[in-house]
Amino acid sequence: MGIVSVSMPEDLLKKIDELVEVHDYSGRSEVFREAGRKLIREFQDQSLENRELIAIVTALFPYDSRAVETKMTELRHTHADAVRSNSHSCICDDRGCVETFIIEGDLTDVSEFVRDVEATNEDVQVEYSLFPVDSIQQPTL
Template identity: 50%
Template sequence: MGVVSISMPDELEERIDEFGEDHGYTGRSEIVREAVRNLLNEFEDKRLEDRDLMAIVTVLFDFETTSVEEKMMHLRHDHEELVVSNFHSHVGNHYCMELFVLEGQLEEISTFVGKIRATKDTVSVDYSVHPVDDISLLS
């Protein structure tokens, strides 16, 4: 088994240690391996392949980090064929929320979400994906 070294803020390291203790993990490596497996498998759902999908992506960031807002603007323009709608809102005293509505294929949505997750200084990135042809089944 290979060894991978990673750097992370002390706060995140402490959260990983607490999580491991609370959930019975034997160490940080076990937690990180599981997280990586989950991330890699996240967009490999065979039920979603080759279907038109709708996705909602929500990004939370500190409003003082203008680099995040600028990155969101560039992503919106770079993926204008995927982004159906975009909404920006202030949340509390220090945060902004960026909401994207996407319509496209799994690979395109995965790439978009990956670019957002790779953006430094985001507080959180959440999303949901649903096949467009299943929407009529919800009513």
């Protein structure tokens, strides 16, 4: 593994150290590695422009959050053109719920959907994966 020296403002470094403490990172290096990976992923997203995409969007939220579940239903309807499927799963012992959406559209469609899910409220954690439709391999038989 390479070692680098980075200069940065004291207030930014202080916030990084708070992340290490609050989110239980092994140290500053782990925070910088994760930030780098996220940045690379964001730039890679630019290569997805003008391509048809499939996205798997997952939202995790507290059990029996009626307002969140109502919002998930609204999103399914307002993005009906892009939503290919949607499912709800309750985590055992009422520890939470998972809403999964399969979205088909261009990068704008997917970004708008993800942003709307993220905007539900601060209780909702959102993750997504993207696959360009043109990357699907044709059968060799």
